[in-house]
Amino acid sequence: xxxxxxxxxxxxxxxxxxxxxxxxxxxxxxxxxxxxxxxxxxxxxxxxxxxxxxxxxxxxxxxxxxxxxxxxxxxxxxxxxxxxx
Numbered sequence: 001x002x003x004x005x006x007x008x009x010x011x012x013x014x015x016x017x018x019x020x021x022x023x024x025x026x027x028x029x030x031x032x033x034x035x036x037x038x039x040x041x042x043x044x045x046x047x048x049x050x051x052x053x054x055x056x057x058x059x060x061x062x063x064x065x066x067x068x069x070x071x072x073x074x075x076x077x078x079x080x081x082x083x084x085x
Contacts, residue, residue, distance in 0.1 A: 041064075
């Protein structure tokens, strides 16, 4: 396992123990970076207007389309580390 993967997995674990709940935009960023890191580009149909949370998640993830997994992992680690400081 490489160093980035190890740091990413540690950041995922740390994200579950943050002392304060991040604001909604930050939560969406965390979600999108995680999904891009682990699943690649978003696929499937965009949720409908009545599914506001799922639609927001889809849109946040969609904005990262084309971002390499390693770049998304690096950004995820940096974001979680900034929230822990």
